[in-house]
Amino acid sequence: xxxxxxxxxxxxxxxxxxxxQLCSEMKTAGLRxxxxxxxxxxxxxxxxxxxxxxxxxxxxAVLAVGGDGTFLRANAVALVHELPxxxxxxxxxxFLSEVEWDQIGTACHALANDSYTVESRMLLExxxxxxxxxxLNDIVLSRGGYARLIGMNVHVEKERLDPYIGDGLxxxxxxxxxxxxxxxGGPVVHPSLECMIMTPVCCHSLQHRPVxxxxxxxxxxxxxxxxxxxxxxxxxxxxxxxLQAGEKLYISRAAKCTHLxxxxxxxxxxxxxxxxxxxxx
Numbered sequence: 412x413x414x415x416x417x418x419x420x421x422x423x424x425x426x427x428x429x430x431x432q433l434c435s436e437m438k439t440a441g442l443r444x445x446x447x448x449x450x451x452x453x454x455x456x457x458x459x460x461x462x463x464x465x466x467x468x469x470x471x472a473v474l475a476v477g478g479d480g481t482f483l484r485a486n487a488v489a490l491v492h493e494l495p496x497x498x499x500x501x502x503x504x505x506f507l508s509e510v511e512w513d514q515i516g517t518a519c520h521a522l523a524n525d526s527y528t529v530e531s532r533m534l535l536e537x538x539x540x541x542x543x544x545x546x547l548n549d550i551v552l553s554r555g556g557y558a559r560l561i562g563m564n565v566h567v568e569k570e571r572l573d574p575y576i577g578d579g580l581x582x583x584x585x586x587x588x589x590x591x592x593x594x595x596g597g598p599v600v601h602p603s604l605e606c607m608i609m610t611p612v613c614c615h616s617l618q619h620r621p622v623x624x625x626x627x628x629x630x631x632x633x634x635x636x637x638x639x640x641x642x643x644x645x646x647x648x649x650x651x652x653x654l655q656a657g658e659k660l661y662i663s664r665a666a667k668c669t670h671l672x673x674x675x676x677x678x679x680x681x682x683x684x685x686x687x688x689x690x691x692x
Contacts, residue, residue, distance in 0.1 A: 415522065416467035416494070417446045418485035420477030420501060426450075427457055429501070433476065433515060434458055440519035445470055467492050472522065472672065474499065475508065479548075479590070482507040483647040486547050486669055495529050497522070497672040506589045506682075507548075509673060521674045528673045532586050533605050533626060534665035537646055539658055544646040547669050548587030550662055552632060552654065553579035553612070555643030560615055562635030563642075567624050574635060577614035579642075582607055582630060582662050586669075589683065597621045601679055607662070632660040 415437065423429060430450065437444045444461060446454070451463045467473055467488050475485030475498040482498040489496040498508030499515060510518045521527050535546040544550075554561045563575040583592040588600040588608055597610035598621060605626035611619045624630065634642055636656040644652050644660060654660050 413441065413523070414443045414445060414470045416464070416470040416473045416488065417444050417450070418473060418475050418477075418481060418488055419447060419450060420481045421449065423477070423501065426453055429476065430454055430461075431457055433499075434461060436516050436519045440516075440523040442519055442523050444474075467494055470494060472497060477501050477508075479507045480648060483547060486647075487545075490534075490545065490667060490669065493667075493670070495670040495672045497527075497674070507586070509671075509675075514674075518674050522672075526674075530602075530671045530673055531668040532602055532671055533584055534667055534669060535582065535584055535607065536663055536665035537644065537651065538661040538663075539644065539652050539654060542652055544644075544651045545665050545667065546587070546646045547584065548590050548647050549581050549583035549592060551579060551581050551591065551612075551645040552660065553643050553645065554639070555641075555653075557639065560638055561642050562638035564633045564635055565609070566631040567622075568628050572622070573616075573619065575611050575614055575619060576616065576635075576638065577611055577619075579612040580632065581610040581612060583610065584608075592621070598623070599683060605664070607664070626664040629661055629663040632662070633658070 434444050445464050446461055448463050448465050454461055473485050473489040473494050473496045475482040486496055499510045500508035535550055537544045537550045560576050563580055565572045581592045581595055585600040585602045585604050592608055592610040595610045595612050597608055607624045609622045634656050640656040642654045644654055
């Protein structure tokens with residue numbers, strides 16, 4: 412592995428020093444960094460030899476430098492060319508990023524020497540009409556900017572669940588179970604499982620609890636127009652589309668997978684224990 416595409420957090424005040432140190436480590440290891448175009452305006456005078464490209468075409472992997480938001484943005488880049496993805500954590504918790512900043516030298520040499528493993532993670536596909544979106548973490552139906560409850564009629568295949576009335580509904584992958592879903596009371600699910608987790612957000616009922624469904628099933632969501640006529644659909648934290656009354660949101664397992672690079676043996680529960688301890692302080 413030699414040619415690595417860099418996706419960088421876009422609002423770090425120390426971007427220049429971060430990229431300079433990272434590229435130095437990559438060059439020492441024998442890697443060739445290719446950066447996002449926006450970095451040229453920041454790094455042109457500091458690293459005149461650094462290359463830029465608008466896509467990761469012809470690269471061997473994608474490197475996400477930031478927190479989970481940057482990782483999810485980098486995942487969209489990696490999926491276009493079906494490249495493996497590695498995250499370097501500059502955020503607070505960084506559940507998705509495996510490598511901490513003080514480990515970048517080791518990570519660069521591992522990439523250069525092909526001393527890593529690659530793990531596949533399932534994705535979700537959201538469909539509204541002819542629009543399709545892929546999610547590594549979650550798909551969220553919410554009230555958006557409206558200060559009122561929304562009503563949602565939910566079916567798993569042909570089975571009807573009780574109507575959900577509340578602030579929204581999170582449909583997450585096992586990978587995303589440690590994100591928004593966990594904050595809303597959902598379970599932590601090992602990423603090797605293939606399932607979908609439905610977690611209600613502030614439901615106006617004591618009976619609604621998170622539900623886990625098979626990855627082979629399809630979840631269908633319609634708005635109950637007695638409460639609202641529109642709701643916002645976010646995919647991996649980004650606004651995707653508005654769901655209107657009479658439309659259906661279909662969520663199912665995607666045909667594609669994300670491929671994550673692991674430098675060290677993947678110890679999921681140790682990571683969860685450490686990250687959740689950091690999160691609680």
